Amino acid sequence: IEYFVDMTCEGCSSAVKRVLSKLGGVQCDIDLPNKKVLIDSDHSDDVILEALKKTGKDAKFLGTK
Template structure:
C-alpha cells in the first residue's frame, strides 16, 4: 500500500513539474553539426531542460522551468550569436 502511494506521489510531482515548464524558441547562429553539438552540450550541462534543435533553420526550442535570461546565458556559452524569438 505504501509503495503504491509513493509511486502515485512521484507521478504527481512529475506531472506538476511538466506543467510548470515553459517552451521557448531561440535563434542560434549554427552552421554545422559541431555547432548543434555545442548547444546540446551546454543545455545538458544546465540540466532540467528538454530541447529540439532545428539546424537548417538555426532554431532551438527549449522546454524548461529556467528563466529566459538563464537560457540565453547558457546558449551564449557556445560562442554563437543567440536571440530569443519568444514563447512557443
C-alpha cells in the first residue's frame, strides 16, 4: 500500500519508521526523493494513516501498488 508523506530529510523518514514500528507487524520501504512510503501490513489504511500523521507531516493514502 502506498502513501504520500511530506518528508524532506532523513530525520523525517526516521520519524516515519519510528511511528510505524510502534504499530508492530509493519514492513515499510521509504522513497525519500518521491516522498512515498510503501507499506505491507495487516493494519487498516486508517490506522496506518493516523500513525503517519503523528509525525506532524502531511500524509495521504495513494492506493495499492
